[in-house]
Amino acid sequence: MITQGPSPEDDYGLEAIAQHNAIHSTEQFPPYEEDAKGLGIYSGSLFHDDDQIYVHNPPTPRSGTASEGVRTRSGRSARRTDSPFSTSKSRVSKSPATRSKKEKKPSKLDKSKTPKLTAPLSILTKDMDVPLKDMDAWVHRPAETRRKEVEKRNGYVTRPMNSFMLYRSCYAERTKQWCLQNNHQVVSSVSGESWPMEPEEVRNQFNEWAKIERANHAAAHPEYKFSPSKASNKRKKGDFSDDEDDASELDGDPDGEYRGGSRTVRQKRLADNAAAVAYLPSNVGFESHPYYGQQYEQPQYAYTSEPGRPLPSNAGYDGSGLVFNPQTSIYVHATMNPHPQYNYMPAQDVRTGGMRVSTPSSMNGHHQSLGGYGLPGNISTDDLFASNSRTGTPSVQAQYNSYGQPVYPQYHSYTPQPAYQSLPQHQQQQMYEHAQYLQQASQPQAAIDPALASVFEESGNVGGGREQSHFEDAMGDLAGGGEYAGMEYFDEPTSPNGWRRPELGGQ
DNA sequence: GAGAATGAAAG
DNA sequence: CTTTCATTCTC
Numbered sequence A: 001m002i003t004q005g006p007s008p009e010d011d012y013g014l015e016a017i018a019q020h021n022a023i024h025s026t027e028q029f030p031p032y033e034e035d036a037k038g039l040g041i042y043s044g045s046l047f048h049d050d051d052q053i054y055v056h057n058p059p060t061p062r063s064g065t066a067s068e069g070v071r072t073r074s075g076r077s078a079r080r081t082d083s084p085f086s087t088s089k090s091r092v093s094k095s096p097a098t099r100s101k102k103e104k105k106p107s108k109l110d111k112s113k114t115p116k117l118t119a120p121l122s123i124l125t126k127d128m129d130v131p132l133k134d135m136d137a138w139v140h141r142p143a144e145t146r147r148k149e150v151e152k153r154n155g156y157v158t159r160p161m162n163s164f165m166l167y168r169s170c171y172a173e174r175t176k177q178w179c180l181q182n183n184h185q186v187v188s189s190v191s192g193e194s195w196p197m198e199p200e201e202v203r204n205q206f207n208e209w210a211k212i213e214r215a216n217h218a219a220a221h222p223e224y225k226f227s228p229s230k231a232s233n234k235r236k237k238g239d240f241s242d243d244e245d246d247a248s249e250l251d252g253d254p255d256g257e258y259r260g261g262s263r264t265v266r267q268k269r270l271a272d273n274a275a276a277v278a279y280l281p282s283n284v285g286f287e288s289h290p291y292y293g294q295q296y297e298q299p300q301y302a303y304t305s306e307p308g309r310p311l312p313s314n315a316g317y318d319g320s321g322l323v324f325n326p327q328t329s330i331y332v333h334a335t336m337n338p339h340p341q342y343n344y345m346p347a348q349d350v351r352t353g354g355m356r357v358s359t360p361s362s363m364n365g366h367h368q369s370l371g372g373y374g375l376p377g378n379i380s381t382d383d384l385f386a387s388n389s390r391t392g393t394p395s396v397q398a399q400y401n402s403y404g405q406p407v408y409p410q411y412h413s414y415t416p417q418p419a420y421q422s423l424p425q426h427q428q429q430q431m432y433e434h435a436q437y438l439q440q441a442s443q444p445q446a447a448i449d450p451a452l453a454s455v456f457e458e459s460g461n462v463g464g465g466r467e468q469s470h471f472e473d474a475m476g477d478l479a480g481g482g483e484y485a486g487m488e489y490f491d492e493p494t495s496p497n498g499w500r501r502p503e504l505g506g507q
Numbered sequence B: 001g002a003g004a005a006t007g008a009a010a011g
Numbered sequence C: 001c002t003t004t005c006a007t008t009c010t011c
Helices: A016-027 A136-141 A143-152 A165-179 A186-198 A201-219 A242-247 A268-278 A381-390 A427-443 A444-448 A452-459 A470-472
Strands: A046-049 A051-056 A322-325 A330-336
Touching: A136 A201, A136 A322, A143 A201, A165 A186, A201 A322, A201 A330, A381 A427
Parallel strands: none
Antiparallel strands: A046 A051, A322 A330
16 A cells, blocks of 8 residues: 555646645645645545534555554455444454564555546446446345355355445446456455445445345355355464364255365254344245235335334344345345434435335435435436436336346436435535535546536547546556545544544644 | 454456 | 455464
């Protein structure tokens, strides 16, 4: 991260926006050298929230000596996203003394392949024709489908994807297109960089999906238990006990010889999943159910999870806040918002008076409006049609996937105003400014005059004739080494995304 | 408990 | 190999 990159003088024509950012960011922050080209993500758009200004603070590996959080296997310091759904007790503190291993991994990935993003992928790729993967449909795959996948893998049960994996998968195609390469190392890298930049609502949405995915995965494979292989033998060749022990504890399934040692399915520890199974209907078999016939017609997504409030007879919920639909044997959505104070979107879809929802993902308790971020789901038809008329795209109609769920092409552009209508004046202003900055950050060219952004959009330069790749556009100063100009990183952010008030002198 | 290790996708 | 996060294993 801190690595002194080539520090090229060429700034890919991003001087304008860089200066713009610098103007805003250097006022209250010690000016870094990299600031000029730092392309501070949100630096210019100090995000106001009730008189509080938040600054996105990417991790600073060097400075974060106190407690910089988790480190990945590769030694990189993991960003603190503070997943609201993390069941594990914050694995936050990382003792500074424990740098026994490699403090930092050089990362063989070529630096030139790790572009510095100016905005999250949800913004950068919002106008691309490449459709996003319908993660909502994915996480709602019926158990039957899931079991077929297992059979296809010769009985191997994979782990459910976590929020980031879902995110990465969702944007993989667009990311590849955006970077103009098929290297998934790059996709992962870019996704990893984009993930902490994503707005709260976006990450919350993927956290929701991850939660749903986990629940449906557990429902489809009640006997599954994650059991990582003890193949730490690779490293500690010393304590090479044996992996035959694992074989002994196997339930004796015939199909277990494929992947070395890794037994992911154990029948013995059903108790561990008892909590998850407890609220399941007795007929967990559910092979004969037509999955999504009426699932989304039913109003169970309007339920709240207030403890004392009974749920309708056709729904139940567990401690995780997911609603289980017995008719489909599928978990639908979470009903609780663990961090409501971080939502700057209204609790209801103000565009529709909270009445209409387009996809189940918007049926959760959050009622987030993510259409602007190009996420599948949460896109009202109003947005689609409005965008349709704006962009001139041929009829944008909801199509349905094999699960009977609507899948919307992502033709719409970010039109934040409609979502703000019913908000208080000051909130409208906040969100508008925030959106404007994101919009601007996604289009460095438009930094000359943000008003021209719409012209850019409608000029139809998205799909075909782009002479220069986004990849290069967004490649910032590599010398920055991952630091955003004038930013401070707090090890204990006041919000899950690392946003925090800079306060006065701060640090 | 903390920290290390694994594995989810994918080409 | 590459990413973050969830989970389990190991001291």
